Amino acid sequence: MPITILSDVQPDMEIAREEVFGPVLVILRYKSEAEAIALANGTKYGLSGAVWAGSPETATSFARNLKTGLSDV
Structure with missing residues (x-):
């Protein structure tokens, strides 16, 4: 199945806010x-997440601020 990559996506767009099935990658820019x-x-939505960073310390610090998983169930 081909992969769909969407760039220049804005946070208020439906594709950025709704759950998408596919192989789909949505790219959002941040400052x-x-x-x-x-x-x-x-x-x-946020059942799981992944972080790539320049160092393990940066990735761990960032990941600790993400709201993912089933903690509210």
Whole structure:
């Protein structure tokens, strides 16, 4: 199945806010780590997440601020 990559997506677009099945990659730009965390946490979906960073310390710090998983169930 071909992969769909969508760039220049804005946070208020439906594709950024709704759960999408496919192989689909949505790219959102951000200017700061705080903005990236807000974007990641700004959806009602978030069963899992992944972080890539320049160092393990940065990745761990960022990941600790993500709201993912089943903690509210």
